[in-house]
Each structure stands twice: as structure tokens, then as C-alpha cells.
Amino acid sequence: MSLVAEAFVTQLAAAEPWPENAALYQQLKEEQILLSDNASSLAVQAFLQMCNLPIRVVCRANAEYMSPSGKVPFIHVGNQVVSELGPIVQFVKAKGHSLSDGLDEVQKAEMKAYMELVNNMLLTAELYLQWCDDVTVEEITHPRYGSPYPWPLNRILSYQKQWEVRRKMKAIGWAGKTLEQVLEDVDQCCQALSQRLGTQPYFFNKQPTELDALVFGHLFTILTTQLTTDELSEKVKNYSNLTAFCRRIEQQYFEGHDKDSATTVAARSAKRSLLR
């Protein structure tokens, strides 16, 4: 959007308070949603819970195509539609809620850097595993991605998406990587996060920020999604403070809330193996 349009939309957004019927759209929980989309959706849900803004989750098979940017999740607030965590944080800020106001400039830059790290490493690794690892593609991704559609549309859409993701991987230089190298990258990323977190409850002071929401979204999903192998979740389990961090956020923001959020967290795509 141009700067003028953005400013205009921000003005509009600021004018109205957060409504009761705000909705977050994602793909179907049980049959369709994939690891990376689930992680992004959970990150946004965690962020909104941390801001204490009510949101209900609506599952639609065509959520990806409904989104203005083509990525899930997106939120429908009043008559505004905003997709992806970054713009949602901006939108929520325009309405007067923010988690990172208490940070100084240096900390804000650091937060942005770590968020970039998660997006460039963890998210890309998830996409790689889903779409470039042949075993996972055959057994999990293709059946799930095309499940709402009849034959032959399910195959066509899966292949189309796979071709698109592989092209993107080629563009950022990940096409030549092997699975081991990707898992190594994940390990390094987790190490960096673990070091930053240390023994603190959250990444910055004692208050959660959008970085916490993002890290929680990705790590929790990795830990609780059953894939063809456990290697990815094992990499995260190596760092006990990260698993403790996930457990803490789940207990604080998702359990004990209304039934909707609990089902969101509990009924994900696979068995729960983390917290038991």
C-alpha cells in the first residue's frame, strides 16, 4: 500500500475500538492446515491473547485465497482485513494496544532482528520440510493440502503450491540444502534463541512482546506436530528453557481461557507429545 493509503487506513483503524466479533481466519484445523501456517496462526493468536483482545478462530478451506496477501492467518476486524503478524501488530498498535512500548530503541531493534531470525530460519525450515522433503510431501503435505477439494483439483493445487514454494527456495538459495543442513540451521537458531532467553520468563524483561508470541507459535507447533520423523522436534527439545518457555505461555494464555482457545491449542493436527 502507498504511504498515503497506509496512513489513511491507520486513521480509520484508530477511530474504532476493538469489536467483540473480531475473527481470525485459518485453514481447517483437523484435516487441512500445515505446519508453517499453523505456526503463523498460533503466533497471532498468542499475540492477541497477550494484548487481551478477544478473537474467535474461524476455519475455512479457502482461507489462503481469502487473504489479501495470500498468506494465513488474517483477521477481520470491523470492516478491515489484515493479514500476517507484522501488519497485524501495526494495526493493533494503531488501535492503541502495544506490547513493545516499554522497550527502548536498542531493544526494539534487537527484537526486530530476532523476529527476522525466526522468520528467515524457522519458518523457511518448516516450509522446506513440508514442500521439499519428498517423504513428508507424499505422506503428509499433499493429502492435507488438497483434502477439501475433489479430484483432480486436489492434485493440481498441491502441485501448483509445491512448484511455487520450490521456486522460492531456489531464489533464496535453500534448494541445494539437504535435510541435515536444514536441521543444523534450526539447531543454530534455537541455540541463539535459547541464549537470548536465558533464565528470564520472557525475552524482554518480565513482559511478553510480539517476539515471544512469534517464538511460541513456531516452537510449540514444532513440538506438538507429528511428522514422519521426530528430528525437528528433537532439535528444539535439546533446549530445556525453550520447552519451559512454551509450557509457561501455554499455561498462562491458553489454558483456563474460554473453550475456543483451549480447543485451538489442543486440537491441532496431530497428537500432543510435548507436555505430558
Added chain:
Amino acid sequence: MGHIPLKCKQSLEPLPMGGPDFGALGEEAELVEVEPEAKQEILENKDVVVQHVHFDGLGRTKDDIIMYEISDVFKAKNLIDVMRKSHEAREKLLRLGIFRQVEVLIDTCQGDDALPNGLDVTFEVTELRRLTGSYNTMVGNNEGSMVLGLKFPNLFGRAEKVTFQFSYGTKETSYGLSFFKPQPGKFERNFSVNLYKVTGQFPWSSLRETDRGISTEFNFPIWKTSHTLKWEGVWRELGCLARTASFSVREESGHSLKSSLSHAMVIDSRNSSILPRRGALLKINQELAGYTGGDVSFLKEDFEFQLNKQLLWDSVFSASLWGGMLVPIGDKPSSIADRFYLGGPTSVRGFSMYSIGPQSEGDYLGGEAYWAGGLHLYTPLPFRPGRGGFGDLFRTHFFLNAGNLCNLNYGDGPRAHLQKLAEYIRWSYGAGIVLRLGNIARLELNYCFPMGVQSGDRFVFYTNFFSSNWFQRLLHFYLVLSERIAVFNFVYSMPV
């Protein structure tokens, strides 16, 4: 014996009906050479036998399909009959679409087995080339495109045709490939297979649609009606045209697969599809989707009826009625791509294109049931300027249009449905000038008064007619193709 070559070049219309003597026939005939000792005979009532029919110029065309078209010529009993049947055979050969031109030559028989009243008919044909191409540029609603067409007529010798069209535009590209095969001897019975990708932009709904599909259809006549049976499989992709599209339209974005069987029946006795003077048209169409695959399930019915009658002083009265209903099967609601739309210069004049009926935030969602009707009176221009020439292409046009579009609650009975369709009728009346463009389009310039406007409808008449200056009017100026698709829509308003 007299040597009488008769060469009939163009159409024989009007066939010489009266005139028994040879002079009347000779209007299009070439010079008659009569040898001094020959007797001039009155040929019309003389019995003749067609002994041979020759064909000159056949290349790849197979013999059997030609045989069917010309078999009637052998049955002719007298000379006028021979000429008439040859003319009909020529028309039949031309409609196969495989010859560039066909000339008929009727001559007396020569040779050993020639009877005294024997005739030879020779068809001189020129086949179309194996491959013809065309290139056009089109400029439409904010878009320009290059259209390339390729045609392979008479591919295997029995009037099969393959056409390929590719359109490359500034916004979208589309293409179509089609194979057509008629039944030898019965051209009206044919089947075709089409493969296509088309894209459409619908600004009245803020919707963009891309269809990729394959269809096969059979056409066959039964008595005076022509029927079409079609199976179609389409992968539809819907998207929002602008970021400001309403959420109801945004919810419809995505992919769906429609696999449907449809049947259409047409009876058309009009003399022309643009500004007909007499005759009637009845079209009934039904479509059943969902039982041959896909994820869209519905039953759709629609009909169109038109009646034309010529009145005194070269004026024509025309009445038309059309309507339709879409019944979704199962519990999934109907898709915006299947619903009906109403409004605009092709149905209810005075309202913006397809801008009647259910809408959300300014985007028109279409409806599941509709009806529309019109009464038209076409007269020659007042004072008949340019009579006999250019002026005949123009007609004055008085019209009354009405219609309604809504969603029905299928749980209620038919009485409730009729009631719903009868309330909130939109209608309009007005007058204008119509220009006929060949056989494919008409250009209209109208003065309309839309009435019965409901909240949410968009109409093209913004100022209050009765209180404002005569100049502050709105005129419609639009081009309408014979299939009721408006191509060019221009509204001109004159300020006070």
C-alpha cells in the same frame, strides 16, 4: 441442337416464379447462343432427367459427405426444379464451411449414353486452404489485447474443423481450442470438444474469475427444434478485483470444480437475430451440476421467449420474457459464479450493468431466481430521412422493461416464491434510436426513466427528472451484441 449454357453465379434469389418464357430466366444467365437451325423450346414444363453430377476442384474432401448434400439434385423432374435443387445443394455445400466458393453449371448431356432430355450438373468448387489465420487487436474496458486465431477447416476431409484462439491482453490471457465434427449427411447433427481458459472481470461485484475447462457437446435437431446436450468440467478460480471488495465477495474467493450436464432447446423462427421483424424465439436451458464429480451441486433452469409482430406502417412490436431459477442441492450455499444477474442495457434499461438485487457494501452478489420482460415498439425514424438507404438502418425504439432478482427460500411453497418475485419489481420506460450493425450488434441511444428502484440498486438517472432543467438528463449509449452481451457502455450527461 441448341447449346444453352446457364451459369448461376450468385444466389438465385429471387427465383423466377412467373415468366414461362426464357427471357425472364435470362436475367442472370449468360448469352444464349442459338444455332440457326435450332428451335427455341419452352423448357419449364419439359421433363428432364439429371444424368450426371460432376464435381470439379475436390482435393482432400472425401466423396461420401458430398454425396449426401447433392443427392436431391438427382430427383429433380423439370428444369426449374433442377435449378432450385442445385441452388439448395450449393447452399448446403457452403454451410459445411469447407469451400470458399461453389459455382453451379447446368448443361445438356453429351456423350454416348446421353438421353434427349438428359442434363449434366457440374459443381465447380474451391476448397479452403488447410490453415487460415487471423490477427485482431481488441480494446475494451480498460484493457487492450491481441487476438490470434488459427483455423484448420476440413481437417480429415469430412468437414471436421479445429480452431485455436489465443488472446494476450494487458491484464489477462485466455485461449481456446475446439474440435468440431458434423455427421456426414446431417450437418445439424454434430459434436464438438472444447478446451479453454477464459478470464473475466466483473466490476459490479468486484470479482475476478478465471475458468479453465473442457466441454463436449452434441447438437441435434428434432423436428423444428434444435437441441444441445453438453457436459462441462470447469476449474473456477474466484478472486477479489480490488482490496476494497466486500467481505461477502472475499468469502467466495478460492477454487472450485464444477462438473455439469446441461441440455438446451431452441426454436427460432425469426427472420434475424438483430431487430427481427417477425417470428418467435423460445430457448429453454437446464443444467445439473454435481453428479459427475466436482464440488458444486445445483440444478439451474432458465428460459427466454420473444415474439415479434409486424404492424402498420413498417413498425414492429416485440414482446420478450425471460427468467430462471437456481436450486442448490445439498447444504452448501450457491456460488456467486452460478447465480443470475439483472440490470443494464440488455435487460432492464436505466439501471447500471447487473446492478439490481442483493448486494453487500456496493458489490452485487446476484440472485437465485429472476424474471425480466420487455415490450418494444420499433418504428422508422420520424419523417423517414435517408429512406431507401442509410436511414433504413436506424429505427426509433419505444420500450418498457421490468424485472426482479432475488433469493428464494426453498422451504416455502411456490405461492410464496411467486409472491416474492412479484414484490419490489423494478421497471423502466423510455425511447431512443437503434442502429443495426450487420447481423451481430445493435447500437442504442436511449432516454430512460428508471422506476421501482429499491435501496441498493444502482441506476443511471441521478437527478430528479421533474424538477430540473431539460438539459440535465442522462443518455445511454451502448452497443449490444446478439447474445445480449453489452460490450461498450458509455453514459453521457449534460450539465445545466
